[in-house]
Amino acid sequence: MAISDTxxxxxxxxxxxxxxxSKPLDFKEAVLLTNPSNxxxxxxxxxxxxxxxxxxxNKLNGWISDHDxxxxxxxxxxxxxxxxxxHKQDLTSHVxxxxxxxxxxxxxxxxEIDTFYKEGEAWKKVFGPVLIYLNSASxxxxxxxxxxxxxxxxxxxxxxxxxxxxxxxxxxxxxxxxRGQVNGQLLVQDRYMDKQLMQAKSAFVGLxxxxxxxxxxxxxxxxxxxxxxxxxxxxxIKNVRPGVYxxxxxVHGFIGSYKLDLNITIQPGNKIELGTLIYDPxxxxxxxxxxxxxxxxxxxxFIPEPYPQYVNSITNDGADKFRQYGLWDRxxxxxxxxxxxxxxxxxxxxxxxxxxxxxxxxxxxxxxxxTWQIKYNLQDVNNRGTYTLQMAIAAxxxxxxxxxxxxxxxxxxxxxxxxxxYDNAVPRHGIHxxxxxxxxEVPGYRFRKGNNTIxxxxxxxxxxxxxxxxxxxxxxxxxxxxx
Numbered sequence: 001m002a003i004s005d006t007x008x009x010x011x012x013x014x015x016x017x018x019x020x021x022s023k024p025l026d027f028k029e030a031v032l033l034t035n036p037s038n039x040x041x042x043x044x045x046x047x048x049x050x051x052x053x054x055x056x057x058n059k060l061n062g063w064i065s066d067h068d069x070x071x072x073x074x075x076x077x078x079x080x081x082x083x084x085x086x087h088k089q090d091l092t093s094h095v096x097x098x099x100x101x102x103x104x105x106x107x108x109x110x111x112e113i114d115t116f117y118k119e120g121e122a123w124k125k126v127f128g129p130v131l132i133y134l135n136s137a138s139x140x141x142x143x144x145x146x147x148x149x150x151x152x153x154x155x156x157x158x159x160x161x162x163x164x165x166x167x168x169x170x171x172x173x174x175x176x177x178x179r180g181q182v183n184g185q186l187l188v189q190d191r192y193m194d195k196q197l198m199q200a201k202s203a204f205v206g207l208x209x210x211x212x213x214x215x216x217x218x219x220x221x222x223x224x225x226x227x228x229x230x231x232x233x234x235x236x237i238k239n240v241r242p243g244v245y246x247x248x249x250x251v252h253g254f255i256g257s258y259k260l261d262l263n264i265t266i267q268p269g270n271k272i273e274l275g276t277l278i279y280d281p282x283x284x285x286x287x288x289x290x291x292x293x294x295x296x297x298x299x300x301x302f303i304p305e306p307y308p309q310y311v312n313s314i315t316n317d318g319a320d321k322f323r324q325y326g327l328w329d330r331x332x333x334x335x336x337x338x339x340x341x342x343x344x345x346x347x348x349x350x351x352x353x354x355x356x357x358x359x360x361x362x363x364x365x366x367x368x369x370x371t372w373q374i375k376y377n378l379q380d381v382n383n384r385g386t387y388t389l390q391m392a393i394a395a396x397x398x399x400x401x402x403x404x405x406x407x408x409x410x411x412x413x414x415x416x417x418x419x420x421x422y423d424n425a426v427p428r429h430g431i432h433x434x435x436x437x438x439x440x441e442v443p444g445y446r447f448r449k450g451n452n453t454i455x456x457x458x459x460x461x462x463x464x465x466x467x468x469x470x471x472x473x474x475x476x477x478x479x480x481x482x483x
Contacts, residue, residue, distance in 0.1 A: 002149050003051055003061040009314045010066075012036050012046050014095050022046070024296035025310075025425050026464070030325055032310065045312045045325040048094030049428040052107070054088035055079040056226070060156045062133075063097045064148050064209045069139055071148035074101045075131040077159040080241070084109055085295065086204060104129045106462045108433050110397075110422020117221035123221060126173050131159055131363035145362035164239050179239045180266040182207060184274030186233045188251055192286050200233040200251045202278065207237055207245035207266075213259045216248050217434050240266045247274070250450070254281040255294045255392050256437055256474060257381050261315060282439050284388040285364035287377055289344040291353060297432040298394045299321075301355040302331040315429075322355065323429040331370075333360040344376035352467065356426055357401070357468045359461035367461040370410065374454040376475070385478025389415075389440040392423070392425055394471035396421025401468055404455040405446045415440045419460070420468075427465045435471065 002008040012033055016022060030047035054254040062073035082088065090102040102477060104115055108391060135151050137144040144401050149175035166175045186200040186424035204225035223243070229235045244265050249258040253270025258279040264272060293300045299322065306324035310471075329356050339360070342352055359367035389403065399421055402413035415438070460466035 001051070001061075001063055001093045001097065002145070002152075003053065003233050004057075005149075005297070006150070006320065007314055008145070009050060010040070011093075011097065011322070012037065012038065012041055012095050016041070017046060018151045025325065030427075038374055043309070046308050046474065047429070048091055049327060049430075050092065050238075050312055050315055050323045050325070051088045051092050052428065052430065053092055054086065055084065055088045055090065058082075058090060058092060058102075059160075061168050062150060062152065063093070063144050066144075068069055069141070069144040069148070069330065071152060072099065072131075072134045073131075073133040073152045073155075074099050074160050075133055075152070075156050076101055076128075077131070077163040078160055078239075080223045080225055081127050082224075082463065083115065083123065084113055084218065085206065085208065085216045085224055086226045087432070088217070089428075091096050095240075099130075099228060101130045108423070108425055109429060110424070112422060112434065113218045119481050121308070121387065123409040124172065125171065125223075125298040129165055129168065129173075149357045151228060154363070172240055174268070176239060179241055180268065180269040180272065181240060181263060182237045182266075182274060183273045184235055184252070185276045186229055186235065186249055188254055188277050189278050189280045190254065190283055192283055196473075197278065199231065199459050200229050200249070201231050202250040203233065203249050204237040205229060205237065205247065205249040205330060207247055207264065208242055210244060210246045210263055213248070213257045214435060219222045235310055238395060242266050242268055247277075249277075249279065250296065250435075251279060251281070252295055253293070254279070255390055255438075255474070256282040257435075262399040264402060282390065282437065283476065284386070284439070285479045286442070287379070288387075288475045288477050290342075290472065290474040291342065291349050291374070291470040292470060294392060294472040296392075296394055296435045296471055297469065298355045299431045301349055301353045301470070303327065303355050304334060304349050306330075310340065322431045325429070328356060328358045328426050328467065331356070331358050339370045340372040342372070342374050344374065353470075355431070355469060356395075357399075357456070357458045357470065358426065358464060359466060361464065368462055369454050369457060369461045371457040374456070374473070376454075378449060379448055381449045382478050383444045385444040386474040387442045387444060387447065389438075390472070390474040390476065391438045391440060392411040392473070393436040393438070393468050394421075395423050395425035395430065395469040396436065397424050397426060397433070397465075398422070398460055398462075398466045399468045400459045400460055401456075402457040404479075405441060405442060406448060406452075406453055408455045413457070414446070424465060425469065426467045432469060432471070
């Protein structure tokens with residue numbers, strides 16, 4: 001199986017997953033291989049979710065036959081028809097051998113994704129085209145796998161250049177001359193970071209059906225077209241199907257999302273110039289402290305070493321470490337006596353902030369809620385001012401986060417997310433699900449001059465997978481800038 005330069009492996013067979021050859025793990029998709037047909041795979045975990053990837057990267061996957069030096073590949077040169085935007089994650093391959101081209105699913109989003117159809121609702125959509133590609137190598141070649149994989153990547157590049165295909169005859173699939181494009185430049189304005197406008201480098205900018213900010217994450221019925229800006233924030237969205245869209249964006253290093261408050265109508269052959277757009281990210285005051293990087297994932301936080309008995313050797317690469325099985329229970333091992341305590345100015349989020357806020361496993365194999373603490377010092381407090389806690393969440397599954405300031409025992413939290421999320425990102429080895437941002441206003445009298453503590457309680461604990469992943473947390477002081 002091959003889905004990327006780093007994720008390639010000899011896979012188990014279907015019969016290796018049945019009773020007598022494997023041990024079931026905490027959810028049905030994952031098994032420990034105890035007596036596989038290939039002895040080299042004994043002791044490894046097999047779990048199809050370990051091979052999930054984002055739509056933007058999900059363009060090529062397939063299999064190579066060792067005996068015949070033949071490759072079988074699925075190529076998807078455009079993800080315009082896929083649900084949930086560029087960061088929606090989905091399956092690629094699993095035992096069988098099985099190669100997938102996923103069009104619609106609730107993986108990593110849950111039922112919040114809009115794929116429900118009412119009686120009498122008019123709807124149609126073109127999925128694909130998707131290319132099935134076969135290649136072969138000479139039996140004399142020393143590195144047949146590498147040759148076949150590189151040839152598949154070469155062919156994919158040709159398909160991407162050929163998109164949209166012009167051989168189709170369906171009136172529902174417009175050819176390149178029947179499509180339009182949108183150009184512009186995105187800049188960022190955050191006066192607490194820089195008094196000048198900043199370039200939105202490598203920002204994701206896209207067209208999706210009209211909706212609220214970030215609605216594209218949960219959009220499943222229409223088409224989406226995304227690109228990334230260049231180093232000065234310019235973008236060019238090409239080959240857009242005729243229709244009505246909103247323009248959305250998010251910028252690495254800044255919280256929140258951008259939406260242009262007008263509908264964009266694409267007609268065949270037209271070219272729309274939007275000029276310079278300015279994103280004003282959520283901000284109520286200066287940064288007092290921050291934890292993490294605003295990148296919509298929990299990848300920068302502490303990801304522990306896997307249990308030795310639950311290793312999948314293919315996910316040992318540093319960038320894929322979060323895909324290992326059972327990492328959620330490592331929290332209870334590492335924090336045996338008390339929950340996580342993070343001290344601003346002394347702690348390091350890459351070592352001291354666990355990647356997922358999960359329940360604690362108790363001795364009777366049950367779970368209980370956990371409360372994380374953020375300790376920090378304020379040299380001065382404006383009792384009459386309003387502070388803001390910006391809490392960005394990268395994933396949530398049947399979870400609830402309660403926030404308290406300096407009083408962990410108060411009956412009512414200052415803020416609660418209430419129960420949120422269905423994405424199951426933790427057991428599915430994702431580093432994010434749906435993005436959520438909470439801007440929590442806090443009156444100054446709740447703070448103290450000197451030492452302060454914020455208590456974050458994840459209240460749900462029916463199973464180990466009721467959890468959240470934080471993207472980024474920032475405490476802002478009262479507004480100190482003149483209008």
